[in-house]
Amino acid sequence: MKAPEPPPYQWSGCYVGFNVGGGTSGTNFGSTVDPGTYLGAVDAAAVSGAGAGGGGANADGVLGGGQAGCNLQSGMLVYGLEGDFDYFRSNPNFNNNTNTLPTTGAAFSIAQSLTTNFLATVRPRVGIAADRNFAYITGGAAFASVSYTETYSDANAAPGPGAGTASASRTLVGWTAGAGWEYALADHWTFKAEYLFVSFPALSATGTIVAPGGTNTLHGSSDLVVQLIRAGVNFKF
Numbered sequence: 001m002k003a004p005e006p007p008p009y010q011w012s013g014c015y016v017g018f019n020v021g022g023g024t025s026g027t028n029f030g031s032t033v034d035p036g037t038y039l040g041a042v043d044a045a046a047v048s049g050a051g052a053g054g055g056g057a058n059a060d061g062v063l064g065g066g067q068a069g070c071n072l073q074s075g076m077l078v079y080g081l082e083g084d085f086d087y088f089r090s091n092p093n094f095n096n097n098t099n100t101l102p103t104t105g106a107a108f109s110i111a112q113s114l115t116t117n118f119l120a121t122v123r124p125r126v127g128i129a130a131d132r133n134f135a136y137i138t139g140g141a142a143f144a145s146v147s148y149t150e151t152y153s154d155a156n157a158a159p160g161p162g163a164g165t166a167s168a169s170r171t172l173v174g175w176t177a178g179a180g181w182e183y184a185l186a187d188h189w190t191f192k193a194e195y196l197f198v199s200f201p202a203l204s205a206t207g208t209i210v211a212p213g214g215t216n217t218l219h220g221s222s223d224l225v226v227q228l229i230r231a232g233v234n235f236k237f
Contacts, residue, residue: 008129008131009129009131009132009184010073011071011073011078011129011134011184012071012072012073013070013071013236013237014068014069014070014071014236014237015068015069015070015071015190015234015235015236015237016066016067016068016234016235017066017067017068017190017192017232017233017234017235018064018065018066018067018232018233019063019064019065019066019067019084019086019192019230019231019232019233020062020063020064020230020231020232021062021063021064021228021229021230021231022060022061022062022063022228022229022230023060023061023063023088023090023119023226023227023228023229024058024059024060024061024090024226024227024228025058025059025060025061025090025092025114025116025224025225025226026056026057026058026092026224026225026226026227027056027057027058027092027114027222027223027224027225028054028055028056028222028223029053029054029055029056029057029094029112029114029150029220029221029222030053030054030202030219030220030221030222031047031048031052031053031054031110031112031150031218031219031220031221032048032053032218032219033047033048033053033152033209033216033217033218033219034216034217034219035216036209036214036215036216036217037213037214037215037216038159038160038162038209038210038211038213038214038215038216039101039162039209039216040103042102042103043101043102043103043104044216046099046101046102047099047101047108047110047152051096052096052099052110053096053110053112053220054094054110054112055094055096056094057092057093057094058092059090059091059092059093060090061088061089061090061091061116062088062089063086063087063088063119063228063230064086064087065084065085065086065087065118066084066085066086067082067083067084067085067232067234068082068083068084069081069082069083069125071125073129076128076129076130077126077127077128077129078125078126078127078128078129078134078136079124079125079126079127080124080125081122081123081124081125082121082122082123082124082125082138083120083121083122083123084120084121085118085119085120086118086119086120086230087117087118088116088117088118088119088144088226088228089115089116089117090115090116090226091113091114091115091116092113092114093111093112093113093114094110094111094112094113095109095110095111095112096109096110096111097109097110097111101154101156104156104157106154106155106156106157106160106161107154107155108152108153108154108155108156109151109152109153109154110150110151110152111150111151112148112149112150112151112220112222113148113149114146114147114148114203114222114224115146115147115148116144116145116146116224116226117144117145117146117147118144118145119142119143119144119198119226119228120142120143120144121140121141121142121143121176121196121198122140122141123138123139123140123141123176124138124139124140125137125138125180126138132183132184133181133182133183134181134182134183134184135179135180135181136179136180136181136182137177137178137179138176138177138178138179138180138194138196139175139176139177139178140175140176141173141174141175141176142173142174142175142176142198142199142200143171143172143173143174144171144172144174144198144200144224144226145169145170145171145172146169146170146171146172146200146203146224147167147168147169148167148168148169148203148205148220148222149165149166149167149205150165150166150167150205150207150218150220151163151164151165152164152165152209152218156211158212158213159211159212159213159214160211160212160213161211162209162210162211162216163209163210163211164207164208164209164210164216164218165207165218166205166206166207166218166219166220167205167207168203168204168205170203172200172201172203172224173200173201174198174199174200174201174224175198175199176196176197176198176199177196177197178194178195178196178197179194179195180192180193180194180195181193181194182234187236188235188236188237189233189234189235189236190233190234190236191231191232191233191234192231192232192233192234193229193230193231193232194229194230195227195228195229196226196227196228196230197225197226197227198225198226198227198228199224199225199226200223200224200225200226201223202221202222202223203221203222203223203224204219204220204221205219205220205221206218206219206220207220
């Protein structure tokens with residue numbers, strides 16, 4: 001007599017787990033200098049010009065951390081909520097030291113960098129289960145700890161040289177969307193793989209260029225986009 005088929009795997013329940021993967025962070029750096037008592041309007045406009053103080057940059061980083069969540073299954077439909085927290089270190093940077101001040105011909109340099117420290121998300125997941133396979137889409141809120149720095153320096157003769165820094169550190173709040181697949185290895189253990197696109201608003205900073213002949217206000221900014229792929233293992237209660 002043929003043995004009865006085992007019942008389909010049930011995805012309902014809560015879980016905890018860990019994940020590892022890699023991500024690419026991209027940013028657009030912006031920079032402006034206000035006319036002041038050191039750099040006049042012509043030089044300030046040149047330092048702020050397109051390509052002089054800003055540009056795009058990318059950097060790769062490794063990420064790893066943990067996640068926890070709960071699922072509820074109704075027929076083939078599975079929906080739930082997941083939160084995760086990952087260490088993610090990346091450092092896109094931009095450096096331009098090939099430009100000169102129009103009024104004096106002196107070289108100036110602008111460097112900008114953005115460093116990420118962690119990445120966290122809180123996301124609903126909705127998908128279709130076929131026994132031990134679960135394919136889903138996901139999207140929600142994202143959080144990242146970042147540090148931004150811009151530096152300016154020039155080789156101007158008197159009333160120079162001038163130098164200045166603008167910096168800021170903050171936890172950014174953005175959004176994320178992606179998709180993934182999870183497979184039940186055993187009754188309590190599952191394996192997952194997913195892709196996420198994450199976007200954050202620009203971070204701005206203000207500093208001062210200081211020279212013997214005066215000062216100027218320095219403004220810098222950087223947005224952040226992260227694309228990541230990671231795999232993980234969950235233990236389902």
